[in-house]
Amino acid sequence: MTTNAHDWFTAAVEALAEPQGQRVWSIIVSFLGDMAQDDGAGISSAALTRVITPLGIKPEAIRVALHRLRKDGWTDSKRRGRGSVHFLTPHGRVQSAQVTPRIYDPTACTTAEWHMLIAAPPSGLELLDALSEGAPDGVIRVNRHTGLAPGPAPAPMSDLLIANARIEHVPTWLQEELFPAPLRQSCASLDAALAPHGTPPALDPLRRACLRTLLVHRWRRIVLRHPRLPVQFHPTDWTGESCRTKVFELLEQLPQPSLSELETAEPLPMTLDIPPPPDAAH
Amino acid sequence: MTTNAHDWFTAAVEALAEPQGQRVWSIIVSFLGDMAQDDGAGISSAALTRVITPLGIKPEAIRVALHRLRKDGWTDSKRRGRGSVHFLTPHGRVQSAQVTPRIYDPTACTTAEWHMLIAAPPSGLELLDALSEGAPDGVIRVNRHTGLAPGPAPAPMSDLLIANARIEHVPTWLQEELFPAPLRQSCASLDAALAPHGTPPALDPLRRACLRTLLVHRWRRIVLRHPRLPVQFHPTDWTGESCRTKVFELLEQLPQPSLSELETAEPLPMTLDIPPPPDAAH
Numbered sequence: 001m002t003t004n005a006h007d008w009f010t011a012a013v014e015a016l017a018e019p020q021g022q023r024v025w026s027i028i029v030s031f032l033g034d035m036a037q038d039d040g041a042g043i044s045s046a047a048l049t050r051v052i053t054p055l056g057i058k059p060e061a062i063r064v065a066l067h068r069l070r071k072d073g074w075t076d077s078k079r080r081g082r083g084s085v086h087f088l089t090p091h092g093r094v095q096s097a098q099v100t101p102r103i104y105d106p107t108a109c110t111t112a113e114w115h116m117l118i119a120a121p122p123s124g125l126e127l128l129d130a131l132s133e134g135a136p137d138g139v140i141r142v143n144r145h146t147g148l149a150p151g152p153a154p155a156p157m158s159d160l161l162i163a164n165a166r167i168e169h170v171p172t173w174l175q176e177e178l179f180p181a182p183l184r185q186s187c188a189s190l191d192a193a194l195a196p197h198g199t200p201p202a203l204d205p206l207r208r209a210c211l212r213t214l215l216v217h218r219w220r221r222i223v224l225r226h227p228r229l230p231v232q233f234h235p236t237d238w239t240g241e242s243c244r245t246k247v248f249e250l251l252e253q254l255p256q257p258s259l260s261e262l263e264t265a266e267p268l269p270m271t272l273d274i275p276p277p278p279d280a281a282h
Numbered sequence: 283m284t285t286n287a288h289d290w291f292t293a294a295v296e297a298l299a300e301p302q303g304q305r306v307w308s309i310i311v312s313f314l315g316d317m318a319q320d321d322g323a324g325i326s327s328a329a330l331t332r333v334i335t336p337l338g339i340k341p342e343a344i345r346v347a348l349h350r351l352r353k354d355g356w357t358d359s360k361r362r363g364r365g366s367v368h369f370l371t372p373h374g375r376v377q378s379a380q381v382t383p384r385i386y387d388p389t390a391c392t393t394a395e396w397h398m399l400i401a402a403p404p405s406g407l408e409l410l411d412a413l414s415e416g417a418p419d420g421v422i423r424v425n426r427h428t429g430l431a432p433g434p435a436p437a438p439m440s441d442l443l444i445a446n447a448r449i450e451h452v453p454t455w456l457q458e459e460l461f462p463a464p465l466r467q468s469c470a471s472l473d474a475a476l477a478p479h480g481t482p483p484a485l486d487p488l489r490r491a492c493l494r495t496l497l498v499h500r501w502r503r504i505v506l507r508h509p510r511l512p513v514q515f516h517p518t519d520w521t522g523e524s525c526r527t528k529v530f531e532l533l534e535q536l537p538q539p540s541l542s543e544l545e546t547a548e549p550l551p552m553t554l555d556i557p558p559p560p561d562a563a564h
C-alpha cells in the first residue's frame with residue numbers, strides 16, 4: 001500500500017463518515033448485505049472489527065449492535081475456534097434480498113406506464129394501506145385515498161377505482177411530499193461528500209471492504225427512503241441521480257473482496273478520529 | 283283527431299306525469315328550451331296555457347312560475363295585443379344552450395380517453411372545485427381530492443397532479459356515488475312509464491307539444507343529474523340507457539310543432555285529473 005493510496009483512503013472515509021452519527025447495526029447490515037448475503041456466508045468478530053473500526057466505531061459498539069441484531073432476528077452467531085462467526089438469518093437474508101435490487105440499481109427510473117388506485121373508506125383504504133406497505137416497488141401513496149404503482153393495472157379489486165395512467169404533470173407539493181426536505185438534505189450532503197475524490201488508487205481488500213461498507217450504508221439510507229420515480233417527480237433540488245452516478249462509479253472501482261481475504265487481512269494501521277455523535281443512542 | 287289517438291295521448295300523459303309533483307317553472311323552461319330557444323322566439327300566455335294545462339297545471343300556477351322565472355332572469359315578457367308573449371332572456375338562452383347537447387344526445391357515452399386531476403389542500407382544492415363547477419361535461423368528482431374529465435390531459439396546472447388515464451375498474455361505491463339511489467329510482471320510474479306505449483298514432487301539433495314538453499322535462503331532470511359516463515361507471519340497476527332509447531324513439535315520432543301552430547291551436551277538450559302533489563311549494 002503506497003502512502004498516497006492510504007491518504008486517499010483516509011480522506012475518503014473521513015469525508016463519507018456520517019455527520020449525524022453512525023448507526024452501527026445499520027452499518028453491519030449494509031456490510032452483510034453487500035458481502036455476506038448468501039446462505040452459509042459469515043464473518044468472524046475479528047474480521048468484522050477490522051472492517052468497521054476504521055470507520056470510527058468502537059469494538060464494544062459492535063458487540064452491542066450484534067446483540068440487538070440477534071434479538072431482532074436479523075443475524076445469528078455461532079462459535080468457531082476461539083471466536084464467533086456472524087451471519088444473516090433466513091429472515092435477514094429475505095429482508096436484505098428484498099432491498100438489494102433497489103440499492104444496487106445503477107439506472108434512473110424511466111417508468112412511463114403507471115396505474116392509479118383510488119379507494120373510498122373504509123375497506124378500500126385498508127386495502128390501499130396493505131398494498132402500500134408491501135414491496136418497496138409497490139404502491140406509492142399520492143394521498144390518503146390515492147396510490148400510484150408502476151406497470152399496467154392489476155386485475156379488478158372490488159373496492160378500488162383502477163386506471164392505467166400516464167403522468168403528465170407533477171405538482172411541487174407532491175414532489176416535496178415524496179422527497180421530504182430532510183431526505184433532500186441528506187442526499188445533497190452525500191453528493192457533496194462524493195464529489196472531490198476522483199479515481200481511487202489501487203486499494204487492498206480490507207480498505208475496499210471499509211469503503212464499500214460506508215458507501216453502501218450511506219446510499220442505502222437515501223435510496224430506501226423514497227419511491228423509485230422518474231425525473232418528473234423529482235424536486236428541482238433533488239441530487240439523487242447525480243449521487244447515484246457517483247456511488248456506482250466509485251463502487252465499480254472498489255471490487256468486492258472475498259470474505260476469506262477479510263479473515264486473513266492485517267488490521268489497518270490507523271483509527272479515524274471521528275468525534276462521537278451528539279446522540280449516540282445506537 | 284281519432285278517439286283512439288286521443289285515448290293514447292291521455293294514457294301517455296297520465297303515465298308520464300310526475301308522481302312527486304311538477305315544478306311548473308321547470309316545465310316552462312323545458313318547453314322554451316325545446317321549442318323557443320332561438321333569439322326572437324316566444325309564446326303567448328294563451329298558447330303556453332294551452333300546451334301545459336293538459337299536464338294538470340293550473341293557469342295561476344303558470345302565472346306564479348313566470349313571475350319567478352322573470353325574477354331569476356331566465357325569461358322576460360312583453361305585451362302583444364291583449365296578452366303577453368314570453369321568451370328566454372339572453373342569460374336564459376345561454377343556460378338552455380349549454381345543456382341542450384346533453385339533453386338531446388341520443389347516444390350512450392363511450393369515452394375511453396380520460397384524464398385525472400389530483401389536488402392537495404388548499405389552493406389545488408379550490409382549483410379543482412372551480413373546474414368541477416364549470417360546464418356539465420367538465421370535471422367529474424371522484425372524491426374531494428380527485429377529478430376525472432374526458433379527453434386528453436390539459437396543459438400543466440401548477441397545483442394538480444395530472445395523468446392521462448384509461449379506466450380499468452370502477453368500484454361499486456363510486457358507481458353509487460355518481461348515480462345516487464334517488465336518481466336511479468327516478469330513472470327506473472320514467473323507464474317503466476315509457477315502456478308500454480308503443481308507436482304513437484298521428485297527433486296534432488298541440489298534443490305533440492304537450493307530450494314533448496312532458497317527455498323533455500322528465501328526461502332533462504334525469505340526464506342533467508349525473509355525469510356523462512360509459513357503461514363501466516353505471517350501477518347494475520341503472521336504467522338510463524334503456525330510458526334514453528325509449529325517450530328518443532318517442533321524441534322522433536312526435537315532430538316538433540311550430541310556435542305559430544301552437545298560437546292558432548284550439549284548446550284540448552280535456553283536463554287531466556292529476557292529484558295535486560303532497561308538497562306543492564313550486
